[in-house]
Amino acid sequence: TPKTIPHPLNIAVAGTGYVGLVSGVCMAHRGHHVTCVDIDVKKVTMMQQGISPIYEQDLEELMHLNKERLTYTTDYKLAYKNADVIFIGVGTPELPDGSANLAYIATVARQIAETVERDCLVVVKSTVPVGTNDKVEQFIKDFLPTDSENEILGKNSKIKIEVASNPEFLAQGTAVRDTLEAARIIIGTDSIIAKETLIKVYEPFGLPIVSVSRRSAEMIKYAANDFLALKISYMNDIANLCELVGADIQDVAKGMGFDGRIGDKFLNAGIGYGGSCFPKDTKALDYLAKQNGYELRTVKAAIAVNKDQKVLLYKKACKRLITFNGLKVAVLGLAFKPGTDDLREAPSLENVPLLLAQGADIYAYDPVAMDNFRKIFPETGTESKGEQGKGSIKYVESVEEAIQGANVCFVLTEWGEIKAVKPEDYKRLMRTPLVYDGRNIYAVEDMKESGVEYYSIGRKKFV
Ligand code: NAD
Numbered sequence: 001t002p003k004t005i006p007h008p009l010n011i012a013v014a015g016t017g018y019v020g021l022v023s024g025v026c027m028a029h030r031g032h033h034v035t036c037v038d039i040d041v042k043k044v045t046m047m048q049q050g051i052s053p054i055y056e057q058d059l060e061e062l063m064h065l066n067k068e069r070l071t072y073t074t075d076y077k078l079a080y081k082n083a084d085v086i087f088i089g090v091g092t093p094e095l096p097d098g099s100a101n102l103a104y105i106a107t108v109a110r111q112i113a114e115t116v117e118r119d120c121l122v123v124v125k126s127t128v129p130v131g132t133n134d135k136v137e138q139f140i141k142d143f144l145p146t147d148s149e150n151e152i153l154g155k156n157s158k159i160k161i162e163v164a165s166n167p168e169f170l171a172q173g174t175a176v177r178d179t180l181e182a183a184r185i186i187i188g189t190d191s192i193i194a195k196e197t198l199i200k201v202y203e204p205f206g207l208p209i210v211s212v213s214r215r216s217a218e219m220i221k222y223a224a225n226d227f228l229a230l231k232i233s234y235m236n237d238i239a240n241l242c243e244l245v246g247a248d249i250q251d252v253a254k255g256m257g258f259d260g261r262i263g264d265k266f267l268n269a270g271i272g273y274g275g276s277c278f279p280k281d282t283k284a285l286d287y288l289a290k291q292n293g294y295e296l297r298t299v300k301a302a303i304a305v306n307k308d309q310k311v312l313l314y315k316k317a318c319k320r321l322i323t324f325n326g327l328k329v330a331v332l333g334l335a336f337k338p339g340t341d342d343l344r345e346a347p348s349l350e351n352v353p354l355l356l357a358q359g360a361d362i363y364a365y366d367p368v369a370m371d372n373f374r375k376i377f378p379e380t381g382t383e384s385k386g387e388q389g390k391g392s393i394k395y396v397e398s399v400e401e402a403i404q405g406a407n408v409c410f411v412l413t414e415w416g417e418i419k420a421v422k423p424e425d426y427k428r429l430m431r432t433p434l435v436y437d438g439r440n441i442y443a444v445e446d447m448k449e450s451g452v453e454y455y456s457i458g459r460k461k462f463v
Contacts, residue, residue, distance in 0.1 A: 005084070005200045008032040008069075012083040014076070014108045016043055018054055018175055018276075018342070019125060019168045020089030025059060026179040028066040030204035035071040035079040047072035055341035055368050058176040076108075080115040085201060088136075089125045089168070093276075098283035100129055109136050112161070113143030119160045121197045125168050127221050127281060129288050133188070133214040137163040164189035164198060165214045167221035172275065173339025184208045188217020222285045226299050229278040231266045233302035236309045239269030239458025249458030250440060269458045271412060271438030272309035274336030274345040279306070310347045313436040314354050316455055317408060320434075324391070325359035328431065330406040332399060332421075333413025333439075335369035343372050347438060348412050352377060356391035363394050365402040367415055370395050406430045414439040423450035 008031045013024035016038040028034040038044050043053040050067070052060045063070065073079055080086055090104040105126060112122060122140065124133050140161050165188030170178035185207050187198045195211055202209060212220070239249035249269045257264030273279065282303050289296035321327070336346035343349060348364075355362055356377075366373065373395075380392040396402050399421050403409050409430065411418060423446045427433045433452040435442075440456045447454035 005197050007200055009084045009197075009201060010082060011035070011201070012037060012079040012086045014079075014086065014088045014111075015090035015104075015126070016040075016047065016053065016072070017089065017091060018056065018172050018340075019170065020087070021047075021052070021054065022056060022059060022170060022175040022179050023087060023089060023125060023168065025062045025066065025070065026176065026205075027201065028069040029062050029180070031069070032201065032204075033069050033071075035073060035083070037073055037076050037079045039074060041074055044072050044074050056172070056175045057339060062176060076111045077115045080112050080120075081117045083116070083120050085121045085123060085197060086112055086116075087123045087125050087166070091276075092126045092128055092280075092284075094280040094283055098287040100127070100132075100280070100284045100287075102128065102132060102135075105132065105136060106139060109139045110143050113140045114145075116159060116161065120162075121194050122161055122163045123166045123198065124163065125166050127167060127225070127277070127284075128165075128218060129284055130215050130218045130222075133163050133165045133218060137161075162189070162191050162194040162197075163214075164191070164194040165217035166198060167217060169221070169224065172342055173337055180205065182207050184210050186217050186220050187211045188214040188220075190214070222281055222288075225277055225281040226285050226302070228266055229273055229282045229306070230298060230302040232268075232270075232273045232278070233305035233309070235267050235269045236272065236457070237305050240309075240312075242458040246460075248460060252458075268440065270309075270440060271313060271347045271457065272306045274310075274347055274349075276342065276344040279303075279345040282306075310350050311354065312457070313410060313438050313455065314351050317410075317436050318358075320455075321408065323358065324355055324408075327360055327407040328405055329355055329360040329362050330402040330409040330430075331355075331362055331364040332366075332402060332409060332411045332418045333415055334364060334366035334373045335413050335415075338413055338415045341368045341372055343369055343376070346412075348373065349376070351410060351412065352393065356393065358391065360391045361394075362391060363396050363402040363406065365396050365399055366413065367417060369413075400425070400429060403429045407432050408434045408436070411435065411437040411439055411441060414441050423447045423452050423454075426450070426452045 011027055011032050011034045013020045013036050016036045024034045024036040046053045050064055088108050090108055092100040095101045124136060167186055185202050187195055187209060189195050190213055242249045253267035256262050257267055282299050286296050286299050334348040336342060377393050379395055419441045426435055427450045435452055435454050437456040444460050
């Protein structure tokens with residue numbers, strides 16, 4: 001007889017990062033009881049006070065709205081022992097060889113095995129290489145107390161734990177909306193009960209569900225993400241050629257986008273992709289291919305193009321300026337994209353140290369990511385006074401403050417308020433109006449008319 005699945009479900013989520021917390025809060029918003037677990041005491045204390053530890057639009061409001069159904073704890077035992085479903089949303093960062101670090105997943109799997117007191121479904125939401133769900137299942141089996149141990153521990157000896165894959169496709173900056181209005185939910189399992197349980201989790205969302213095998217689900221995540229990375233690198237590659245042959249990448253993208261087979265989204269050329277996903281997921285898939293004796297040439301090319309793209313403008317500026325020593329350099333935008341405070345793999349992390357090494361005096365501005373950036377590059381306070389290799393960095397409270405008196409400006413993130421800067425403001429406020437725009441956010445003609453020397457990606461050169 002099929003077991004009845006309770007509703008609402010008692011859900012635990014391991015990891016309260018961009019994926020774990022947003023998923024947990026959205027599942028509570030759809031009526032489930034959710035316990036969010038993290039090992040980071042600071043994060044948990046913040047959440048218990050109703051504060052989101054990450055910047056994500058609407059998240060804090062939803063935390064507040066659903067507080068009756070949300071619990072935050074560092075005590076995983078409390079969260080896992082009676083859960084119907086446990087989602088794993090911990091990080092799977094890149095190891096030096098490009099493979100995914102599965103240590104955090106393994107820790108959670110062990111904690112689950114040591115803790116659960118009744119049947120439950122474990123759902124891997126983190127992005128993991130194909131075959132990882134099999135390993136998690138085996139790992140949990142290995143760690144589940146044996147019958148004799150159970151007797152000693154007084155535990156139920158017949159605990160059955162299923163493992164299913166449910167990759168996440170949210171994008172930072174729009175994570176809440178992406179979760180509540182996801183294009184599709186991927187459920188990866190061959191077990192009927194696991195599938196039915198996951199359908200119960202997602203039923204209240206009213207979204208399309210695609211049910212596949214565990215391995216296909218794991219592959220869908222990488223294939224989808226790497227396709228997007230490829231799309232970006234392809235457009236950047238074409239953009240670089242556009243510059244050489246006198247075409248304009250924005251016009252080219254517009255013309256391409258009308259073709260339904262191509263689509264009009266994700267065709268923006270720029271300073272390269274960053275973030276916690278595209279860089280690591282391209283490398284992890286490349287690694288998986290290599291492990292299986294296959295060379296994934298397309299993805300390899302996307303990685304190579306992106307590496308160069310991130311420092312393209314810096315290199316251009318080096319040629320134009322000869323030296324940054326003692327120059328005041330405005331850096332507008334530090335986050336890897338607008339709408340987030342996340343800096344992982346952000347182009348700013350590559351360009352700022354290069355500029356500092358050249359003796360630049362940086363005035364940096366970002367509406368939300370400055371505190372995180374300051375932790376990596378503490379404010380130096382004093383200016384370099386032209387000493388080679390001893391640049392300085394200062395954080396300022398507005399775009400105007402950053403560009404005031406600057407010799408050169410780099411635009412690294414297309415935040416709304418940076419887009420809103422008028423070309424004449426650069427002309428009026430900078431000492432020498434020289435702008436390198438990594439996000440193509442201004443019209444070349446407008447900059448030209450305002451007398452700004454303007455360089456962007458794949459567009460007409462203006463001198
Ligand atoms: P994150 O680094 O923001 O969060 C991970 C959290 O897990 C941290 O708060 C950490 O303290 C916590 N943690 C570590 N070990 C733990 C344990 N044993 N128990 C409980 N908590 C633990 O990561 P993220 O960006 O949310 O990404 C998580 C996963 O989701 C990754 O595999 C990533 O590839 C994938 N993903 C991320 C995004 C995204 O946009 N960030 C989108 C889709 C998929």
